[in-house]
C-alpha cells in the first residue's frame with residue numbers, strides 16, 4: 001500500500017489538503033495516509049517546525065502532500081523556528097532537485113488573466129526548475145564589510161539529471177523543451193546549454209529542443225506565452241520566471257507543484273497559508289487537488305487517475321467557480337463538484 005504523509009501546515013493548508021485527500025481516496029482506494037504537524041503547527045506541537053518524528057515519517061513515505069505554512073503569529077520567532085526554515089529543511093532532507101510547476105490558463109477562465117483573453121487562451125507551460133544548486137547554494141558566499149558575493153556553480157551531472165526530467169516530461173506533453181540560460185554572458189550557462197544539448201542529441205532526439213536567453217524569455221512569456229511547452233532552467237532564473245508566469249492564470253489558487261528527487265516526491269500548491277481567508281471555508285482547493293494529481297502521476301505512476309482528476313477539476317472550475325475566480329462556491333462545494341465530475 002503506498003504510504004502518503006500529509007503535512008497540512010497552517011492557515012488554509014488543512015482545509016485544502018483535506019479536499020485533496022478526499023479526491024485521492026475517490027480515485028485510488030489503496031492509499032494509506034498519515035498526518036503530521038509541520039511548519040507553524042509543528043512549532044506549536046513539537047517546538048520545532050520540522051520535528052525528528054516528522055522527518056522519519058517523511059523519509060519512509062512514498063510521497064508527501066503539503067498544504068501551506070506560515071502566518072503572522074510566527075513572524076517574531078527566531079529564524080530556525082520559523083515555518084519557512086522547516087520547509088527548507090524538508091526539501092533538503094528529501095533531496096528534491098527538480099521543481100515542476102505547471103502554469104495553465106483553464107478554458108473558460110481566460111478573462112481572469114491579466115493578459116488579453118486571446119493571448120491567455122491555450123497557455124499550458126511546465127516549468128522544470130533546478131532546486132538544489134546554482135546561486136542559492138554555491139560556495140563561497142559571504143558579506144564582508146563593503147563587499148558581498150555569491151557563487152553560481154553547476155556540474156555536468158547536476159545539469160544532466162534536471163534536463164532528463166524535462167525531456168521525459170515533454171514526451172508526455174507536446175514534446176518541446178525550451179532551455180533558458182544566459183549563455184552570452186555566463187560560463188555556467190555555457191556548460192548548461194552544452195550539457196542539455198548533448199543529452200538531447202544522445203538520448204532524446206525525438207524531443208524538440210531550443211535555447212533562449214533569460215531576458216528574452218521573460219519578455220516572450222508575457223507577450224506570447226502559448227509558444228511554450230516545457231521550460232527547463234536553473235534555480236535563480238526558474239524562481240523568477242515561474243513566479244512571473246504564476247500571474248497568468250489569474251489566481252494563486254490554481255497552481256500546483258511537485259518537487260522530485262531520487263526518493264519520494266513532495267507535492268504542494270504554490271500559494272501560501274492565506275491567513276486572510278483561513279477558517280472561512282472559502283479557500284480554492286484546486287491547486288492542492290491538482291498537486292495530488294501530480295502525486296498520482298509522478299510518485300505512483302497512475303497517469304489515468306491523474307488525468308481523470310485534472311479533467312474533473314477543469315469541469316468544476318467552470319461549473320462551481322470559487323470566489324477568487326469571481327464565483328460563489330466555497331471549498332466544500334468545489335470539492336463536491338470535483339467528486340461528482342469524477343463520477
Ligand SMILES: NC(=O)c1ccc[n+]([C@@H]2O[C@H](COP(=O)([O-])OP(=O)(O)OC[C@H]3O[C@@H](n4cnc5c(N)ncnc54)[C@H](O)[C@@H]3O)[C@@H](O)[C@H]2O)c1
Pocket residue numbers: 012016067068069070071072252253270271272273274275276277282283284285287324
Ligand atoms: N510554500 C508555502 O507554504 C508558502 C508560500 C508563500 C507564502 N507562504 C506564507 O504564507 C503566509 C501568507 O502569505 P501571502 O499572503 O503573501 O501569500 P498567500 O499565497 O498566502 O496569499 C496571497 C493572496 O492570495 C489569496 N489566496 C492564496 N491561496 C488561495 C486559495 N487557495 N484560494 C483563494 N485565495 C487564495 C490569499 O487570500 C491572499 O489574498 C506568509 O506567512 C508566507 O510566508 C507560504
